[in-house]
Amino acid sequence: MYLALERYTRPSSVAEALAAYAGGKGGVLLGGGSTLNVEGNHEEVEHVIDLQGLPWKQLASGAQGVEVGALVSLRALGRAAAAWGPRFAAIAPAALAYPVVGLLNRATVGGRVMLDRNDVDLHPVLAALDARLLVVDDAGERALPFPTDAAGRRALAGCLLRGLQLPAGGGRSSFHRHARIQVDRPLCNAAAWVEGSEARVFAGVQGPDAALTRLGAVEGKLSGWGDQRPPDWRGQVREAALADLVAYEDPWASGTYRQDVTATLVVRCLAEVFGEAVSE
Amino acid sequence: MSEQAGGWDTGADSLHRYDDYTQINRNQRRVDALKLALGKGTFSDDIDLPGMLHLKCLWSPHAHARITSIDTSAAEKVPGVVTILHHGNVPRVPYTTAGQGHPEPSPYDTYMFPKKVRFVGDRVACVAAESELAAARAARLIRVEYEVLEPLLDSRRAMDPGAPIVHDEPEASGLPGYDKERNLAASMEVFHGDYAAAFAKADLVLEHEYEVPYQHQCALEPHVAVTWLDEDNRLVVRVATQVPFHSRRILARVLGIPVSRIRVIKPRIGGGFGGKQEILIDDLPAMVTLRTGRPARLFFTRREEFSSSRARHPQILRWKTGVTKDGVVLAQELEVLANTGPYGAHALTVQGCTAGKTLPLYKAEGYRFIMNTVYTNLANGGAFRGYGGPQGFFAMEAHMSEVAERLGLDPADFRTKNLIGEGDENPLSKALGEGGEGPPQRIRSCGIQECVAQGKAAIGWERRGKLADPAPHLRRGLGMACLMHGSGIPGVDMASAFLKLNDDGSFNLHVGATEIGTGSDTILSQIAAEALQVPLHKIIIYSSDTDMTPFDKGAYASSTTYISGTSVKKACDGVVEQLKQAAFEIWRHHGDPSDGPLTIADEHVVRPDGKRLSYSEICLSTFYEHDQHQIMDHGSHMSMESPPPFAAHFAEVEVDVETGAVRVLRYVAATDCGVPIHPQNCEGQIEGGAVTMLGYALSEDFVFAGGRLLSDTFRDYKQFTALDVPEFTPILVKTFEPSGPFGAKSVAEIPTDGPGPTIANAVSNALGVRFRKLPITPERVREAWLAKQQGQPASTRA
Amino acid sequence: MRSELEVNGARVAWEHEPHEFLTEVLRREGLKGTKRGCESGDCGACAVLLDGEEVPSCLVLAAQAHGHAVETIEGVGSFEAPHxxxxxxxxxxxxxxxxxxxxxxxxxxxxxxxxxxxxxxxxxxxxxxxxxxxxxxxxxxxxxxxxxxxxxxxxx
CATH class of the missing domain: 1.10.150.120 ([2Fe-2S]-binding domain)
Structure with a gap:
């Protein structure tokens, strides 16, 4: 319930939106609906700025890579991404991971990306794909790397997110998550992108905030192996993952369990990328 | 139907009647379904009253604290605020919120507003304002000072000397076994036979501890009540309730006004499951209406549903069984430590059912049951579909599979060897009555052996132990459980019905029975249609309005079909006699007396020579022509019997040993509910009850931080969804219950008893590790699997 | 404030507060088939179709629906002719x-x-x-x- 909301604005241009937002002091952005509303901590919100009137709904895939507008719904993203080939294979399962049709229709890419919370399934995927955020503020438009820590998140403060760019290229990506039932927040998740000896591997829900854990030791193993994986690569990846992951405990899972299952998810992501069976 | 004066008969001889029915044992469109499909069902909140006030509560942020002061001055200044209730300005009347028969067998330990808050979510104050927004704003401005007390957050500590005392005020009182100095909301010990000698004879005595969590009812419609004064200055309460007549009686006590000044209307209800067998919120808008003269409305948010209503009592159960080496059960012992939280609603009776529903299922020479239900400062226990059965069956049926395993017997064979059957006496029915001694019970109809046989065939039980693992990280397993429940509370539950004939041959059927989504309006209409030999659409049913319908205990204890249904049948039988009498009189009046005894068929009274009078013709004559009178009758029913339905549940699961995730692949629920009045509706009860409890088995739990509930939204409290439901096979096994209406027994609660143990047994079968604690979360599975790999016993994370 | 929208095929202009969600306004305007179950988008009881897409109306501010078409259960079928x-x-x-x-x-x-x-x-x-x-x-x-x-x- 909004106890204080007295102003609703629907800007029809970027300039109007920037003026209303006033670098974060003017009101709260409504990218499509769910971001602000679901969490319930908005009793004090006085002004919402609904961005639906802005032309940020593009979904374009080309030689330069993929560009996704901030107002694209998760459902539209999930459907479109299914056709973008193996490099982007991780996007659809992450976009559609909380499989509630009404929420997928309302939740926007912009809302999800800007959400400073650890259980957003898109975050590790966008990090693994080295996404760029296209942001706008009074100084103009620029591209920022996808934030993986608190400092990166701070750089977004006061900006509007216009969309994101996913660089073109090869390789494959995959995404795995673990939850109690099918419609559930993840207890942990992981995403990987691999092309030859290059790899980016990230895990989420490894701390209280939106920061991601980059699995550098796993990436190191992969780049060392190139196309010549040892037969016991699963065991080695698991060990490397456990070295990178902290035992983050919250009321929903113990630290050791979350660490253990995240390592399994990393192995499964790589098995999928390699076209191998999940387990042996 | 048997009148059972002294003797008893079984239903076997009546099975042939199954196919003779025209209106029951038939899938008809439910009488209320079309309006609901169109969105036109009017639920409690679906009315607008001019001048209505909206209520918002201020809840305790502390698990245990004394309120030292309440300052409402800032809140009163919020525009639109009309009145604010708190303990300083309302009467202090001890009562129980439990919507049970009079006198309620639950302690009187609750007040409209307590001076001492006993859980996070306890009532502190309530604001009535012109809008929900103004009420919510004002509630945040109430300044309350607390003396924070040490909370009692562990039921195992509750009876220890020196533990915080939850009820240290003089007014609280309870039945024998109540001891508030020891935080005991209820306690009892009962036994049957020489259990000690029976244990001594046993070749194997096995004893284990089991633990089950809180579970929330999650009715989709939250608690809601709307109240107003009618033109005669009477209080009208329109409330989402399962127990309108108990609500009227308890409200009269709390508000200090006579029953005659209260009318409780039950409109359409969006599910109850026991959560609405509680006078949980009705008193607040009622008090505001009495004080202000204005309509008032209180609608719970989902967070309030979780943190300030009621839930299934958590229990710690110790189950001990003595058996011979060839698998004959000799003795059973059950000790229960239950947690009722801050107030004792249903504390005695739920826990009584934990033993009463379970122990008699297997014949033995001796039984013993010890129960302590303690107060804590955690969430509040209460009624929830199954009512103690799910807790007890989880322990018993997990235990019976462990016993079978130790004896090297097939768990199905071990069970069928020991099951109660037709003609057997229930050894514990006398000792475990509702709040005291109960009437003796003998089983007249029992399809449990057939349930096991059909269930085994449907799940493919012969595959047990030979299931191929689909991948190296996946294991499959099969599990089962046997179940029984009851049909109403014997010697206590009464229901009544009123029936009158209209001039087009339709009938108004007024019942106290409370349709809350179960299908009772349809089932009772079908029973009337069968008894009257009319099509279903000729019955116009109106249910549960304390001014307009006769009494009914309410929708609980699996009693509606069996108890309320029989009251309907009695009213119909009376009307049929009147119809025959009137027809006889009409024919005689016209100089054409009947040539013999009259019967009814197809909306007519029929003579042996084939001449017939329609119900419409009879009604028009009795209204306007001859011997004018209204054809009408009523029926009341109370039963000294509570015939158990029986069931056998089976499941196939797949366990991911790397993550601990359990997927339920297939579920079979073979059920003997006597003659199904509406087979598809019975299936719906079975499917809904079982799927609710798949969540209990695997995913639903209350997660606390100290005394604060964290799992207080649908996003954090995980019930099964359409994506989680397994391939589900409900099977209705044919039996005939001679004491029930047209052979029917209950079906509402028995499905809730099965999934806990069935899933636990299936997961155990898949992994070779026993699970004695619910829910079987992925983390617990993974931990148990790792411990097994390392050859260590699993420690279970709290 | 005032929002103009199409509801079950009819154009309407509704006065409402900025903080009100579509669920509340629909219900106040008499369309009570839209139910309140959780008000956090998790239960589906308040679902309506917004420009043909299913949305939880408890997460849509009434103001956000300005200029759009809403279909509620009242727009689907009738006693005489159920869908x-x-x-x-x-x-x-x-x-x-x-x-x-x-x-x-x-x-x-x-x-x-x-x-x-x-x-x-x-x-x-x-x-x-x-x-x-x-x-x-x-x-x-x-x-x-x-x-x-x-x-x-x-x-x-």
Whole structure:
């Protein structure tokens, strides 16, 4: 319930939106609906700025890579991404991971990306794909790397997110998550992108905030192996993952369990990328 | 139907009647379904009253604290605020919120507003304002000072000397076994036979501890009540309730006004499951209406549903069984430590059912049951579909599979060897009555052996132990459980019905029975249609309005079909006699007396020579022509019997040993509910009850931080969804219950008893590790699997 | 403030407060088939179709619906002529308390508009955001599949 909301604005241009937002002091952005509303901590919100009137709904895939507008719904993203080939294979399962049709229709890419919370399934995927955020503020438009820590998140403060760019290229990506039932927040998740000896591997829900854990030791193993994986690569990846992951405990899972299952998810992501069976 | 004066008969001889029915044992469109499909069902909140006030509560942020002061001055200044209730300005009347028969067998330990808050979510104050927004704003401005007390957050500590005392005020009182100095909301010990000698004879005595969590009812419609004064200055309460007549009686006590000044209307209800067998919120808008003269409305948010209503009592159960080496059960012992939280609603009776529903299922020479239900400062226990059965069956049926395993017997064979059957006496029915001694019970109809046989065939039980693992990280397993429940509370539950004939041959059927989504309006209409030999659409049913319908205990204890249904049948039988009498009189009046005894068929009274009078013709004559009178009758029913339905549940699961995730692949629920009045509706009860409890088995739990509930939204409290439901096979096994209406027994609660143990047994079968604690979360599975790999016993994370 | 929108095919202009969600305003305007179950988008009881797409109306500010078309359960079928989806729910006994039913019917309508021949997996996915404690989803899933057949038969 909004106890204080007295102003609703629907800007029809970027300039109007920037003026209303006033670098974060003017009101709260409504990218499509769910971001602000679901969490319930908005009793004090006085002004919402609904961005639906802005032309940020593009979904374009080309030689330069993929560009996704901030107002694209998760459902539209999930459907479109299914056709973008193996490099982007991780996007659809992450976009559609909380499989509630009404929420997928309302939740926007912009809302999800800007959400400073650890259980957003898109975050590790966008990090693994080295996404760029296209942001706008009074100084103009620029591209920022996808934030993986608190400092990166701070750089977004006061900006509007216009969309994101996913660089073109090869390789494959995959995404795995673990939850109690099918419609559930993840207890942990992981995403990987691999092309030859290059790899980016990230895990989420490894701390209280939106920061991601980059699995550098796993990436190191992969780049060392190139196309010549040892037969016991699963065991080695698991060990490397456990070295990178902290035992983050919250009321929903113990630290050791979350660490253990995240390592399994990393192995499964790589098995999928390699076209191998999940387990042996 | 048997009148059972002294003797008893079984239903076997009546099975042939199954196919003779025209209106029951038939899938008809439910009488209320079309309006609901169109969105036109009017639920409690679906009315607008001019001048209505909206209520918002201020809840305790502390698990245990004394309120030292309440300052409402800032809140009163919020525009639109009309009145604010708190303990300083309302009467202090001890009562129980439990919507049970009079006198309620639950302690009187609750007040409209307590001076001492006993859980996070306890009532502190309530604001009535012109809008929900103004009420919510004002509630945040109430300044309350607390003396924070040490909370009692562990039921195992509750009876220890020196533990915080939850009820240290003089007014609280309870039945024998109540001891508030020891935080005991209820306690009892009962036994049957020489259990000690029976244990001594046993070749194997096995004893284990089991633990089950809180579970929330999650009715989709939250608690809601709307109240107003009618033109005669009477209080009208329109409330989402399962127990309108108990609500009227308890409200009269709390508000200090006579029953005659209260009318409780039950409109359409969006599910109850026991959560609405509680006078949980009705008193607040009622008090505001009495004080202000204005309509008032209180609608719970989902967070309030979780943190300030009621839930299934958590229990710690110790189950001990003595058996011979060839698998004959000799003795059973059950000790229960239950947690009722801050107030004792249903504390005695739920826990009584934990033993009463379970122990008699297997014949033995001796039984013993010890129960302590303690107060804590955690969430509040209460009624929830199954009512103690799910807790007890989880322990018993997990235990019976462990016993079978130790004896090297097939768990199905071990069970069928020991099951109660037709003609057997229930050894514990006398000792475990509702709040005291109960009437003796003998089983007249029992399809449990057939349930096991059909269930085994449907799940493919012969595959047990030979299931191929689909991948190296996946294991499959099969599990089962046997179940029984009851049909109403014997010697206590009464229901009544009123029936009158209209001039087009339709009938108004007024019942106290409370349709809350179960299908009772349809089932009772079908029973009337069968008894009257009319099509279903000729019955116009109106249910549960304390001014307009006769009494009914309410929708609980699996009693509606069996108890309320029989009251309907009695009213119909009376009307049929009147119809025959009137027809006889009409024919005689016209100089054409009947040539013999009259019967009814197809909306007519029929003579042996084939001449017939329609119900419409009879009604028009009795209204306007001859011997004018209204054809009408009523029926009341109370039963000294509570015939158990029986069931056998089976499941196939797949366990991911790397993550601990359990997927339920297939579920079979073979059920003997006597003659199904509406087979598809019975299936719906079975499917809904079982799927609710798949969540209990695997995913639903209350997660606390100290005394604060964290799992207080649908996003954090995980019930099964359409994506989680397994391939589900409900099977209705044919039996005939001679004491029930047209052979029917209950079906509402028995499905809730099965999934806990069935899933636990299936997961155990898949992994070779026993699970004695619910829910079987992925983390617990993974931990148990790792411990097994390392050859260590699993420690279970709290 | 004032929002202009199309509701069940009719143009309306509704006065409301900026903080009010579509659920509240629809209900105040008499469309009470839209139910309040959680007000956090998790239960599906308040589902409506916004420009044909299923949305939880408890997460849509009434102001956000300005300029859009809303369909509620009141726009689907009547006592005289129930929609085939409603007939399917009746015949499957997929309705118990009925609080979730309007949302499920609308979700099915949105599904069948995109996917006239749904698989069982599609039917389950369509209902995933619609909590129901009564039915266990078994009969509603059957109802969605049966509704597809009825709609197909009606279209031919």
């Amino acid at each position: 085939p989806i409603q007939e399917a729910f009746l015949d499957a006994t997929a309705i118990q308390c009925g609080y979730c039913t309007p949302g499920m019917v609308l979700a099915t309508k949105a599904l069948l508009a995109e996917t006239p021949n749904p698989t069982e997996a599609d039917a389950r996915a369509c209902l995933a955001g619609h909590l129901c404690r009564c039915t266990g989803y078994v009969k509603p899933i059957q109802a969605v599949l049966s509704a597809a057949q009825r709609c197909q038969a009606g279209a031919q």
